[in-house]
Amino acid sequence: MLISELEKLTDTPARSLRYYEAQGLIEPQRLPNGYRTYDHCLVDRVIQIRGLIGSGIPTRIVRQMLPCLDKPGTITAPEAGPEPLALLMRERDRMTHRINCLTRNRDAVDSYIAAVALASSPPGTADAA
Structure with a gap:
């Protein structure tokens, strides 16, 4: 899906989605024309990320928590x-x-x-x- 679709499904501005990408929280694929394309599984992840950030958790810590968002996951916290x-x-x-x-x-x-x-x-x- 394109960024506009993910924006609508998650009620998250495209600017925030690009920020999440820059922070390493989500990873879109790139189409040959340079457009970002997002897997449908990112809908739940973006909603969770927004909730964590909205709760006051900084993106650097959210990035460390990503394995917990995709259960089952292997948790390694070298920076914790x-x-x-x-x-x-x-x-x-x-x-x-x-x-x-x-x-x-x-x-x-x-x-x-x-x-x-x-x-x-x-x-x-x-x-x-």
Whole structure:
């Protein structure tokens, strides 16, 4: 697929996709005319990369994590030291906190939907729960 297709499928600007390429996070093939062509398997990878970067993880660490994105993978971390690991642990804990908050918010939305549905149903049609 061309970069415009990957851009649409991942909601990622072409500029970002080119940056990911420059950082060694994705690797397109080149057509004879010089256009980039992307394998469909990069759709999930780009979405994961965006999520990791959006979580505050620098691209240099995301690059080290690439084998974890393509399971099963062989993890080698010759550049991993205490600082990147501490950063990853902080970011993981922050993600866990956000997940917990999102879960509580989703549950609150579900409760609200149920209450509104119950209140707006005609008398005598509500399920006895």
